[in-house]
Amino acid sequence: MLTVAEAAIEGGATVIQLRDKVASTRKLVEEGLVLRELTRRRGVLLIVNDRIDVALAVDADGAHVGQDDMPAHLARRLLGPERILGVSAGNLEEARAAVEAGADYLGIGPIYPTRGKLDAGVPVGTQFVLGLKLRYATPLVAIGGITAENAGEVIQAGAAGIAVITAVVNAEDIAAAARKLATASSSKVEKGE
Amino acid sequence: MLTVAEAAIEGGATVIQLRDKVASTRKLVEEGLVLRELTRRRGVLLIVNDRIDVALAVDADGAHVGQDDMPAHLARRLLGPERILGVSAGNLEEARAAVEAGADYLGIGPIYPTRGKLDAGVPVGTQFVLGLKLRYATPLVAIGGITAENAGEVIQAGAAGIAVITAVVNAEDIAAAARKLATASSSKVEKGE
Numbered sequence A, B: 001m002l003t004v005a006e007a008a009i010e011g012g013a014t015v016i017q018l019r020d021k022v023a024s025t026r027k028l029v030e031e032g033l034v035l036r037e038l039t040r041r042r043g044v045l046l047i048v049n050d051r052i053d054v055a056l057a058v059d060a061d062g063a064h065v066g067q068d069d070m071p072a073h074l075a076r077r078l079l080g081p082e083r084i085l086g087v088s089a090g091n092l093e094e095a096r097a098a099v100e101a102g103a104d105y106l107g108i109g110p111i112y113p114t115r116g117k118l119d120a121g122v123p124v125g126t127q128f129v130l131g132l133k134l135r136y137a138t139p140l141v142a143i144g145g146i147t148a149e150n151a152g153e154v155i156q157a158g159a160a161g162i163a164v165i166t167a168v169v170n171a172e173d174i175a176a177a178a179r180k181l182a183t184a185s186s187s188k189v190e191k192g193e
């Protein structure tokens, strides 16, 4: 795991996300503490997916919650005002609720069809990114199905950053793939694992 | 689920534990909020197993962590000094660490062979309860394999309370079974689910 995160940082990732839906809490905390040390040393952000308890325990920079996770307003209360709260939004109503709950960024996606997560849902397209960009000042992070080839048009539509899971992990040379993506988007690349 | 918790309270349970290792965080929070309303109305304690985030989100009275969950000292830090922290201990070393981390009670077990949890481990017997009772002032809650028939000797050995999972849930009349256990132990009965 460390190898993947380190390689992603080498390639230009500015955010590392700890994501593991099957590990025990003990294991998550151990992984999180290792990533915390790495990300602090390398000056990149650490965001914990779903688990606010783990985010607080390892002193992560923030947490990201989806629609099956902690409701955003409770997540914000637990995290306090300083830590970063990201919230996944797949439609306008979810986006509005997330903004009202105090989300620091919205995770929007999947933009394109994706094979990384089976439960990722129906692709929303770049139109949705554009629609949110016009409505809210909250930064949008595009997630799902994004490759070096289509990253440009996602940024064009108004995404402040892009999150990559499959594109980087499936690539043989992780650092090179991340670098290619970072170049393509000329923006932040978030690396989930 | 509500039915089981309500029946357990009818039968004399003074603590309800929310325990679900497979539910999504969203589901756990929803279940926890329902149990919080019930337990508050009935004047019994609500303890959340493993998930400190859920315990904080639903304003539970405390949390219980096992050896695969959040390390006890981190759990204590996240819960704050007021909420109850229970820690499972299966041997002397784990018990000592839990006491040092500020556990309000130790979950000791399984005392007897159990069929409720496959990962419950080797039975520690009442001798272990007695050994801890002599060493520490921290209340001991006995867990695992306890029935109306053997509850008395567990209390005799020094347990402040007993936690029941299979004994109550397997019984056809939950309230009656809990009542029988409460009578047998003449002490607190914790009801996990």
Ligand code: NI
Residues within 6 Å of the ligand: A021, B021
């Ligand atoms: Ni889980």
